[in-house]
Amino acid sequence: MVNFIITSLLWTFALYGLFEICKTIIHIHKYPKVSFNGSSFIITVHNQENNIEYFLRVFIYKMLYYNLNISEIIIVDLDSTDNTLNILKTFSKDFDFIKVLTLNEYKELLA
Incomplete structure (x- = not known):
């Protein structure tokens, strides 16, 4: 039984x-193919070392699964005091479509 x-x-x-x-x-x-030609995403983060890796992995997985044509993901670190910026820099080395900027670098681009 x-x-x-x-x-x-x-x-x-x-x-x-x-x-x-x-x-x-x-x-x-x-x-x-779902196409968003030339789409860029700007994501701001602050002290998210516990969450950012999971968020980016899920975001990239969905981007690849749905064949989204995203030209770049720009992540702006808002002066985090934890390890968030280092995690983001590691991701930007692994994925060429991810660009990481600090708050000051982002302000310079807007000026």
Whole structure:
């Protein structure tokens, strides 16, 4: 009896996984490319060392999953006192479309 329940659960999870794979394939073919030509995102952060890495990874994942044509992501650090700026600089080295600016650099660009 226990073996039957375990087998039933495994088959249920396997079928659910197959369903999700099929749904993703259909989504990719139905919406092949959402285009925002030349879009730029400006994100401001302040003391977000605990959250910024997760936020950027999710943002980049969604950008790639939905085939968004984003030319650049500009992140402005508002004089953080924690390790936020160093985390952002690491991301900007790994991804060429991410540009990191301090508040003073951003003000100079606007002037």
